[in-house]
Amino acid sequence: MTTARFEELDWQETPMGELTLRRRLEPTLGVDVFEVKLGEEFLMSSLFTVAEVALADLGLAAVSGDNLTVVVGGLGLGYTAVAALADARVGSLEVIDALPAVIDWHERGLLPVSAQLTGDIRTTLVLDDFFALMRRKPTTRYDAILLDVDHSPRHQLDPSHSDLYTMAGLGQVRHHLVEGGVFALWSDDPPDDEFMARLSVVFSDPVAHIVDFDNALTGGVSSNTVYVATRHP
Template sequence: MARIDELAFTPTPMGELTLRRRFDPVAERDVFEVKLGDEFLMSSLFTAAEEELARLGLEAAAGPGPLSVVVGGLGLAYTAVTALDDDRVATLRVIDALPAVIDWHERRLLPTSDRLLDDGRASLVEADFFAVMRAAPGEHPALPEPVDAILLDVDHTPQHTLHPSHADLYTVEGFTRLARHLRPGGVFALWSDEPPHPETMAALTQVFARVDGHTVEFPNPLTGGTSTNGVYVACRER
């Protein structure tokens, strides 16, 4: 029988949030999973696209740095720790609305927690990322000034959000508000569970000077084939 250890369980406004660890006989290693209610949100078995979110986003941030970076959505922290691999990153602020998720890392329950907490460039901020983006630059204490890059990994896709209140970001008006929090030449990168969607690409193109949609393929040991996610990269005019 497969061993499953429930590491943390917390009721939230969006449903019951569970962090669990299980041994995967196919991958032959422990796998960490997050569920919201009966829905799987993320798994350490599939991290390639989250890591590519950081790499592709920061590759588009031209220049030697130093870079000020915001990650929207902490989760298992693979986006955040991959961003820390870039030596140009001077500060990394990770914004998450769920104190339980921040607590998992502060208790060092995840394989990425030590790397994240022990790097003096990183800080964890409890706040609603979407509310921060609605605020004027410098108005919200979670983001006191514009930054060089914003990397977002919260919703399944722009068309399939975890909460209805998130949907206004993925519009021309929402992307315009977000762009105000970027310095000239700054980069917004967005993870999606699906390859880039024409509607989202069109909305981004109305706001940003350059927009690229990337399809990220990665091996899926559960199916024996490959799976795909999407990463949008949008650059503000200099």
């Protein structure tokens, strides 16, 4: 069976711009690659999922206990959420995304992990603004909050997200965690000393993990950062 070299799977206008999901054959590797673009900006690619998986693995490794209540901010291609489900201690998983199109992609089974994600009874896909949720009074306190929406604490997709990375915003995130709960954040930038200083005031013993991965397109090694911080008294 021959697959097309390029296919636009979905295109939708959103409040943040034109959102496109496409599948293309990567000729250098001979594999299908799923990519998401917002306008002319690449948001994510199925070629690079190591750090997305590490966000779940590193975040949950810092949590004790069983029957964990976990929330993922940012559904995307689904790799962070599926990695969280691989932890048998996870009792429930909410995955929050502000874009109906992204939830629709997974409900229609358009992405490689969609069936695995939506077929797990622990999963709930929620249409909401994660950043607005963090500003509200908690109705649920989580064992782990895993966030992968913005490029980094300094580079947000939308200006309305910026308050979360302040001392006050981090305090609101902390308020949504149980004692001993963990906040983990993916970033495309190297560790940020100023952000780490703010984390250190609000949370206990934050760590900035550098996650290296092979970049098949450049032939070199690329890096992302995963911040992990714990709520203690």
